[in-house]
Amino acid sequence: MRQSVRVVVALQRRSLNEILRVPGGAVPGVLAPTIFLIGLSGVFGAAAQLEGFSGDFKSFIVPVGLLQGASFTGAATGVNLARDIEQGWFDRMLLAPVSRTTLLIGVVASAALRSLLPGIFLLAVGFSIGVDWPGVLELAIATVLVSGMAAAVACWATALALKFRTQQAAPLMQIGGFVAVLFTTAYAPAPLLSDWLRTLADLNPVTRVIEGIRQGFVGDVTWATTWRAFAAMIFLQVVLGLVALRGMRRADG
């Protein structure tokens, strides 16, 4: 157990080292969600005048930016793993006396940690342009949900990296999280969505996560919204984690 924890920590440190050594590589993933927030609120801000919207559009859209950041970070983890596979570094990891589960947890935990970077940047910019302060508890809930979603997307991206074993699969890794976040109540409350999108958003577990993060930014925290958000996040982590673990075990060759 202690050995596994050390491996997970080492993999996290390696992932953080990449940010320090190749900061240019992390910049698009950090900037893009904030650009998305500023762009969407500047363009669609008037939508908050519609009946059924509560709060201003900037605060409403913050969870979307936070989850976009988590999604980009999760996808980047898969792209980095694909690069490690191409360069042979991952084969050396497979030869190490470490269980596949520990390797997966290390890769995924590093995504969870790295997702805090775009999140902090986005919130700093968001608060400076007038996003409502949600409160400490609300922010803590949002942090756990954002990190958790980054881990879930990292599982998806890891499974794809292990399947295709090339960085050329990057668009597939990116588009999964991107679509999952947007086809929710991302832009408007459910009653204002068109019928087809409302049905899709209702089936999409990420909708629960977005609404869990949105508490505090818009409205108050409720137990019902919170537990549904955590249940949806854990469901995604378990399902996508099992898929990734299957890929990890098959990587034995």
Place this chain on the structure above:
Amino acid sequence: MTRIVLALAQRALRNALRRPQYLAPLIIFPSLFLAVNTGGLERTTELPGFPDVRGFLDFQLSAAITQSLLIGGVQAGIAQALEIEGGFFDRLATSPIPRTAIVFGRVLATVPLALFQVAAFLVIGLAFGAHIEGGWAGVALVLLIGSVAGAGFAAIGVALALRARNASLVQGIFPIAFVVLFLSSAFFPRDLLSAPASWIAAYNPLSYIAEGMRNPIIASISSEAVLEGLAAAAGLLGVMVGISIAALRGRLREA
């Protein structure tokens, strides 16, 4: 000169068509945004000040086309940068051809692609219930403005590639292209944008390009909107081809 430009354009187009990973983002990303924007914000057409349109999809079509053409410009830049990285550019530079043909060939290759992109989004729009109020003349005008704008965006990509000489750096401008598009009236009426987007949109050529293509889709053709769109697209093309040629000369001097 014309023969060489055509040959280089043909080569660039063939290479693009051979790589589906090159073509897929041109349609997939803007289609996803089109679907989400339309599904999530269709009720915004009820806002005071929103132009009279049959539906939000009609309004959003030109935004999706502009977005797709911008991605096409980034792709053209990446293709140019890959030729520099791979050494093909150096071979062209040492061959007995007018050097400007390198820029003109690449830019020309995007015209048929841009026509395909515009046509694809018009078909997608019609399939999901959009209307083109300007009829066939309107379709022709959207194709015309789209093809000129597509060539202009490709010239931006080429200029960047000649400066950066690195495909990943050119890829890095992708989010910036989005910022510039957000700071225009491509997605929402100019009167309903919040500051500072509303101020910048007034000077952003993308606003005029998107509005020029939007006009024949949502209303009977207005010569003012269409001519402004065409002028913005042609101006962008002229300026960016000039900058690309200057970048090419700088690159050749350094070589």
